[in-house]
Amino acid sequence: MNHADIDTLVKNWIVDAASRPANPRVQQVVQRLLGDLCKAIEDLDITPTEFWHGIAYLSAAGAANELGLLSAGLGLERFLDIRADEAEQKAGLEGGTPRTIEGPLYVAGAPESVGFARLDDGSESDRAETLFMQGTVFDQEGKPLPNAKVEVWHANLLGNYSFFDRTQSDFNLRRTIVTDADGRYQFRSIIPVGYGCPPDGTTQQLLDLLGRHGQRPAHIHFFVSAPGHRKLTTQINIDGDEYLWDDFAFASREGLVPAIARIDDPAAIDAKRLDKPFASIDFDFHLYRDTEAAPSTIVERNRAAA
Structure with a gap:
């Protein structure tokens, strides 16, 4: 036929x-x-x-x-991002923070605070590297955006996410931070590790037949939003990870691998009320204004809520 x-x-x-x-x-x-x-x-x-x-x-x-x-592993979620990038370029939008995939592990309803939040519950502190991450949310003209929302979530040292991993406390490694009057955000957490698809799961089953691994580099997810601006869905990768540029979900992008500073100065350690060195990441987010010239960045999909 x-x-x-x-x-x-x-x-x-x-x-x-x-x-x-x-x-x-x-x-x-x-x-x-x-x-x-x-x-x-x-x-x-x-x-x-x-x-x-x-x-x-x-x-x-x-x-x-x-x-x-599976959608991430086959590149379909990345393809949606490619189309969104093309639409924004046609609308004359450029210079913003690169988007990348949301993935399937967001949970709505994380506790909200202003300016600063601690993400981890302390249960892995003795084994983890403490992380402080901070930056500013800017608008399209480079002006700081007070009251922007920075939603952040990432895995623990086993590569697992709270809610889906019931051994973790509620909203462990998940928070919503509202930027302060200067558009600043900061959080304390731990350096996460990467993870793989469930080895006996259906996604890995297909990837095996395709001759592919199912590993992701260590990363931290973000939704960044502000009134009158296009919502940003993105994530940063942890530099030095074995799979940094070999992500099974095709989410690694230039501009989303910030430098990590290892801080061992006693005065800086004391100022953070720590007893050991820590890691620090500076990362700013740049949002576009709302426009009818490009499709909405609000994506309706089934998401978990706790």
Whole structure:
């Protein structure tokens, strides 16, 4: 069957077979995706056994709640970011902090504070490297933005995230920081480690068949938002990580690998009320103003809430 025949067949199934008003956007998307899938079945001579194995795989991935992880691992989430970057460039927006993927592990409702927050609950302090990270949220003209929200979340020393890992305290390594009058934020936490896909999970199963690893470098996630400005979804990577530029989720980007200073000066250590050296990262965020010339950066998707 040729592609034209398939297009006719799929139109008959999706459009012509409709007996009552349909959602035109859903109809358009389903017709296109179903047509492309039928063409792939034809072109690649996909057998019924292969087809039903694929259906079983998607069912298992959904049951394991790994479809978000799979989307990142196949590059689909990165592709959405590429399209968003292109739209902003066409709208004349440039110079802002690079975006990168959200991933599937955000949890809404983290405790909020002004100017400063401690993210970690202290349970790993004896084994972890203490981190202080600080910076300013700027607008498009380079002016500091008071009352901007910096939502931050990252993994612990086992590569696990609170809420999804029930052994951790509520909202461990998760906070929302409202910038102070000078647009500044700061937090104390620990240097996280990278993590891998669940080794026996559905995402790693497919990656194994593709000859790929499922590792991520150590990183820290952010949502940064302010009234009248485009929401930024991004993350920084921890410099020196083995997988810094080999992220299975394709989220590593230039401009998102800040330098890490190791502070061992006794006076600086004492000023932080610590008894050992610590790490420090300076990182500023630059937001764009709201504009109708580019699609919204507010993404509606299922997210956890605690």
